[in-house]
Amino acid sequence: MSYKGNFKVWRGDDTSGGLEDFVVEVNEGEVVLDIIHRLQATQAPDLAVRWNCKAGKCGSCSAEINGMPRLLCMTRMSVFTEQETITVTPLRTFPVVRDLVTDVSYNYQKAREVPSFTPPENLGLGEYRMKQRDVERSQEFRKCIECFLCQNTCHVIRDHEENKESFSGPRFLMRIAELEMHPLDTEDRTRDAQDEHGLGYCNITKCCTEVCPEHIKITDNALIPMKERVADRKYDPIVWLGNQLFRRGSHNKH
Amino acid sequence: MVQVQVERFAYDVVVIGAGGAGLRAAIEARQQGKRTAIVTKSLFGKAHTVMAEGGCAASMGNVNAKDNWEVHFRDTMRGGKFLNNWRMAELHAKEAPDRVWELETYGALFDRTKDGRISQRNFGGHTYPRLAHVGDRTGLEMIRTMQQKIVSLQQEDFEEHGDYEAMLKVFPECTITELIKDGDRISGAFAYWRDSGKFLLFETPAIVLATGGIGKSFKVTSNSWEYTGDGHALALRAGATLINMEFVQFHPTGMVWPPSVKGILVTEGVRGDGGVLKNSTGERFMFGYIPDVFKGQYAETEKEADAWYKDQDNNRRTPDLLPRDEVARAINSEVKAGRGSPHGGVFLDIASRLPADEIRRRLPSMYHQFKELADVDITSQPMEVGPTCHYVMGGVEVDPDTASSVVPGLFAAGEVAGGMHGSNRLGGNSLSDLIVFGRRAGLGAVSYLDGLAERPTISESDVDDAANRAVAPFDWPTEGQAENPYTIHAELQQSMNDLVGIIRKEEEVQQALDKLVELKERARFVAVEGRREFNPGWHLSLDLRNMLLVSECVAKAALMRTESRGGHTRDDFPGMDAQWRNTLLVCSSDERGTHAEVAAKPQEPMREDLLELFELSELEKYYTDEELTQHSGRAGQ
Numbered sequence A: 001m002s003y004k005g006n007f008k009v010w011r012g013d014d015t016s017g018g019l020e021d022f023v024v025e026v027n028e029g030e031v032v033l034d035i036i037h038r039l040q041a042t043q044a045p046d047l048a049v050r051w052n053c054k055a056g057k058c059g060s061c062s063a064e065i066n067g068m069p070r071l072l073c074m075t076r077m078s079v080f081t082e083q084e085t086i087t088v089t090p091l092r093t094f095p096v097v098r099d100l101v102t103d104v105s106y107n108y109q110k111a112r113e114v115p116s117f118t119p120p121e122n123l124g125l126g127e128y129r130m131k132q133r134d135v136e137r138s139q140e141f142r143k144c145i146e147c148f149l150c151q152n153t154c155h156v157i158r159d160h161e162e163n164k165e166s167f168s169g170p171r172f173l174m175r176i177a178e179l180e181m182h183p184l185d186t187e188d189r190t191r192d193a194q195d196e197h198g199l200g201y202c203n204i205t206k207c208c209t210e211v212c213p214e215h216i217k218i219t220d221n222a223l224i225p226m227k228e229r230v231a232d233r234k235y236d237p238i239v240w241l242g243n244q245l246f247r248r249g250s251h252n253k254h
Numbered sequence B: 001m002v003q004v005q006v007e008r009f010a011y012d013v014v015v016i017g018a019g020g021a022g023l024r025a026a027i028e029a030r031q032q033g034k035r036t037a038i039v040t041k042s043l044f045g046k047a048h049t050v051m052a053e054g055g056c057a058a059s060m061g062n063v064n065a066k067d068n069w070e071v072h073f074r075d076t077m078r079g080g081k082f083l084n085n086w087r088m089a090e091l092h093a094k095e096a097p098d099r100v101w102e103l104e105t106y107g108a109l110f111d112r113t114k115d116g117r118i119s120q121r122n123f124g125g126h127t128y129p130r131l132a133h134v135g136d137r138t139g140l141e142m143i144r145t146m147q148q149k150i151v152s153l154q155q156e157d158f159e160e161h162g163d164y165e166a167m168l169k170v171f172p173e174c175t176i177t178e179l180i181k182d183g184d185r186i187s188g189a190f191a192y193w194r195d196s197g198k199f200l201l202f203e204t205p206a207i208v209l210a211t212g213g214i215g216k217s218f219k220v221t222s223n224s225w226e227y228t229g230d231g232h233a234l235a236l237r238a239g240a241t242l243i244n245m246e247f248v249q250f251h252p253t254g255m256v257w258p259p260s261v262k263g264i265l266v267t268e269g270v271r272g273d274g275g276v277l278k279n280s281t282g283e284r285f286m287f288g289y290i291p292d293v294f295k296g297q298y299a300e301t302e303k304e305a306d307a308w309y310k311d312q313d314n315n316r317r318t319p320d321l322l323p324r325d326e327v328a329r330a331i332n333s334e335v336k337a338g339r340g341s342p343h344g345g346v347f348l349d350i351a352s353r354l355p356a357d358e359i360r361r362r363l364p365s366m367y368h369q370f371k372e373l374a375d376v377d378i379t380s381q382p383m384e385v386g387p388t389c390h391y392v393m394g395g396v397e398v399d400p401d402t403a404s405s406v407v408p409g410l411f412a413a414g415e416v417a418g419g420m421h422g423s424n425r426l427g428g429n430s431l432s433d434l435i436v437f438g439r440r441a442g443l444g445a446v447s448y449l450d451g452l453a454e455r456p457t458i459s460e461s462d463v464d465d466a467a468n469r470a471v472a473p474f475d476w477p478t479e480g481q482a483e484n485p486y487t488i489h490a491e492l493q494q495s496m497n498d499l500v501g502i503i504r505k506e507e508e509v510q511q512a513l514d515k516l517v518e519l520k521e522r523a524r525f526v527a528v529e530g531r532r533e534f535n536p537g538w539h540l541s542l543d544l545r546n547m548l549l550v551s552e553c554v555a556k557a558a559l560m561r562t563e564s565r566g567g568h569t570r571d572d573f574p575g576m577d578a579q580w581r582n583t584l585l586v587c588s589s590d591e592r593g594t595h596a597e598v599a600a601k602p603q604e605p606m607r608e609d610l611l612e613l614f615e616l617s618e619l620e621k622y623y624t625d626e627e628l629t630q631h632s633g634r635a636g637q
């Protein structure tokens, strides 16, 4: 049950490039990454692609298939018709390195700016006690395989290079939510989320949630609750008063 | 001569590998105040460890309070058929709980027991529920946790030095191709950036190898492209030795259909949580495959096996959870006897054993994997599974306490190190191995540095040599035919799979060795097109050299060991031979790695207090009479 499939694959680098046509054998049960590998082995030995696990676990093989952000290893050929031409292009939000490989270092920079887990000081090894239902919220976010498809999709930075500086993207806003919901973390990142990581840019369109291969409810379970926390904090009278006093205090010095 | 431009870096410690072992080693070295680099072929956070599913073994005793390090030690030695390096098994069993708890202080969120402690699950060969886990994505939790710990150390460094990378830097998508020595000591390593193809040189007195395994030399495997045995080959070429290379673990349950996913792992957690193996007649065949050494330790009826999940004190465990080598061989026999599933495996049934929502909760990624890749709903249909090349027990011969190889300055931890698991690794014992010996390798490197009088140096001719070897595949041969690296790789995989696979015999292994001679010769003419920027054909050409050398070690050792034990089954020598138990096969090679040699040497006898942890009657199944004269059970006679 094999047929010849038509493919267009983007080839090039940071200076130039375009779609190249290929006709490739497709066999029963295959995924798009199998086809890319067959291209490498038979027609284009230097075709660049990232992958590791081939089982949707490592988040390396992100690309766009017919314009949709997807994992190459989890997109089965059977979702397309045999006549269809399948177009594979690199993630659009990140600079191209070569062919299907993009420079995702933006994400690692943003990761480094989120204040880390801050453990309680009074607990030693083996003394942590947490209820399953209390860890479950953060566990959902820790399913993230860092494929960066959500980052690639979010309109705040897709085609808006200028926002990258002040916006960490759904993945890392979710990381903040994860730490905030960790039962034993002792740090407060709520203000940071708004002021340093650009939570305010998010207008809850849920596009990130739609592309997440781990089916994490990024918007509903991480971003919206974070927005609520920020709002609570802003209108919390004591915090508000504290902020005012602090401002006045620093003002008086001048 | 190529025009070489080489970017240079100087570090105290260079860790090669960003899996669990590498990250833990780097954390330790940095916490001890050493400037540390982590070099990895893939992106940060994507190493093979991310794929581990079932869990991490540590006798915390959270689910069954009877568990302790002694029980874990005994299980590990039994699993490895008493060929393990007993000191490593001891350190591992003793230190694993602290290392797991330490991950909690880095932010890990394992699944919990009712009273809020880390939950533990059953796994093959472990007497009590012992595996800390997060659903079936434990490796992801471990790698992300350590990745985030590294970020937090970098944040501290930023506070202090104004530079995140002042003390600890990750070099992602960067491949080490050569280790460099000054006399007999390590002095550096040569590498290329995968994206630009440019060269780098690390000047460093201490290197920790944490490069993982070798599975990509086999056709059906659960391993990724990274598993080309680089660390094994780098160690050999630097003059270090490998042990136990004949022992390769074939995991009993890999996917068998569709062809493109053949080999992808189905976690043992499925059986740990109640899944059972069945043949085409619906029989739970494992009851017929309990080997003599394990008689009496496993349930003999379905009723007892099923009762065991609820009440482990009064029932024996199901033979579905025998050590992996036993289960893999049993599946192989069933298929050979014509009782296999439609696509050449057997059935793994969880659907009839647990409610659908419970299956989805406990095994979410298995549910997802079968649904998306095979159109199988595991909550209502059985899975089809068969053996897949999964793990190499063999690796760099190290000092158990410091993880040092025989080459001064060269350390190894994780799957690339040998000894800990003997002839067969228990599930869950790798993730714990990574954190126990990752930390020890970091400490080993630190104390080596502290005792070093002066920094070794690198000679320029070694750097030129390394660069020349790296670009050789771009030189098309002037005579003869150029070879395609993908073709050679495919032939190697087929040959190792068919001839040095799960069941071996002399003629076949010999054939594989002949094939290796041919492939090595052809590999000299490998040539690639294109440029050096992110060129997978070029990368594979360089990896091929490592795969060929390591495969030669596996085949030669497999030929020499004329018995069957753990991950080495000889059709022509089906029994376990007590004379072989204490024999290690040690591999070495010349500097260029053109030729591997294997020599036998005896292993150090187990310390007496550890030997006393076992009943004499059990030891008698494995040991020769002379070896047991000291045991207290004998001394009285």
Ligand SMILES: Cc1cc2nc3c(=O)[nH]c(=O)nc-3n(C[C@H](O)[C@H](O)[C@H](O)COP(=O)(O)OP(=O)(O)OC[C@H]3O[C@@H](n4cnc5c(N)ncnc54)[C@H](O)[C@@H]3O)c2cc1C
Pocket (backbone or CB within 6 Å): B016, B017, B018, B019, B020, B021, B022, B039, B040, B041, B042, B047, B048, B049, B050, B051, B052, B053, B054, B055, B056, B057, B138, B139, B174, B175, B176, B177, B210, B211, B212, B213, B222, B223, B226, B230, B231, B265, B390, B391, B413, B414, B415, B416, B427, B428, B429, B430, B431, B432, B434
């Ligand atoms: C699907 C699957 C499931 C598993 N499940 C379990 C489980 O439940 N429990 C368990 O205990 N074990 C499990 N294992 C085994 C376990 O995951 C591995 O043995 C372990 O993760 C290996 O870790 P490591 O740190 O040694 O190496 P890895 O995590 O493989 O990391 C190797 C690193 O070395 C780098 N590297 C290699 N060569 C070079 C080079 N030349 N230059 C630079 N960098 C290099 C790689 O890029 C990578 O970063 C599983 C394995 C698989 C495949």
Ligand code: SF4
Pocket (backbone or CB within 6 Å): A153, A154, A155, A156, A169, A170, A201, A202, A203, A204, A205, A206, A207, A208, A209, A219, A223
């Ligand atoms: S919900 Fe927010 S973060 Fe997600 S895609 Fe929309 S704007 Fe971006």
Ligand code: SF4
Pocket (backbone or CB within 6 Å): A059, A143, A144, A145, A146, A147, A148, A149, A150, A151, A171, A174, A208, A211, A212, A213, A214, A215, A216, A218
């Ligand atoms: S949240 Fe989902 S889409 Fe975003 S990086 Fe993680 S796994 Fe990928």
Ligand code: FES
Pocket (backbone or CB within 6 Å): A050, A051, A052, A053, A054, A055, A056, A057, A058, A059, A060, A061, A062, A071, A072, A073, A074
């Ligand atoms: S290769 Fe790992 S997610 Fe696709």
